[in-house]
Amino acid sequence: MACYSINEASSMKNRKGSLMTMLNGQTQYIRSIDLKREQISSYQQFPLHLPVIRNFEELKLHPNVTYIIGENGMGKSTLLEGIAVALGFNPEGGTLNFNFSSYDSHSNLDEYLRLVKGVQRAKDSFFFRAESFYNVATNIEELDKEPLGGGKVIDSFGGKSLHEQSHGESFFAAFTERFRGQGLYILDEPEAALSPLRQMSMLARINDLVQEGSQFIISTHSPILMAYPKAKIIQLTEDGMKETTLEETSHYSIMKQFFEDKNRLFHHLFQ
DSSP states (O other): OOOOOHHHHHHHHHHHHHHHHHHTTSSOSEEEEEEOGGGOSOSSSTTTTSHHHHTOOOEEOOSSEEEEEESTTSSHHHHHHHHHHHTTOOTTOBOTTOOOOSSOOOOSGGGGEEEEEOSSOOSEEEEEEGGGHHHHHHHHHHHHHSOOSSSOGGGGGTSSOGGGSOHHHHHHHIIIIIOOSSEEEEEESGGGGOOHHHHHHHHHHHHHHHHTTOEEEEEOOOHHHHTOTTOEEEEEETTEEEEEOGGGSHHHHHHHHHHHOHHHHHHHHOO
């Protein structure tokens, strides 16, 4: 039977307590996001003219999963990009170690965001952007041509070139192989190349990672992804942002109407 000193036993108890606190969602890596209004002299230029910025309210994040939703043009992707860049991520995505630029088109919103962090620090992190994941895959191949010691980067994505897979397969390889738990994951429209079945599989993966102490910030149009239990859904509108439920979103109601009475909708659409 193993014997431990009082100090060793106390240390083990503290480590276990810290892990259980994380798994129970009592701490989080990013607690809230606010705007540095004192640094803004005008809201006339992009991205400050976007409705979400003009009417910004302190955004308190869920310890596990926060969804940012809204119609096109409301500023979902710009907001997520600003959050990610403020945290040190490459604007086109990847881990905090990725540093490349295919086309420098990101906004300077990060300069005006104030992020309040939790007491815990994420052991893993990733910024996933559907529209630029191809560029991340290309950068991985370039890095692996001349690896600087250690294994190849692609090994952490399952070992198979992301360019030799379909978009959906390469997306899912990132979620299943690269995401390791106890992480902060910022995902911009991850459903873009995923079938409904894959989206449900992604929900299962999100749940696994949440149970391992992870926090997600996700922008999406998918009612399937929004259905994660107890998540916080923040909807962006012309009037600003508000917390809502899955059933109250237009995404859900439109899909529900379509499948319950698609002929009626077709009648109005095709007139």
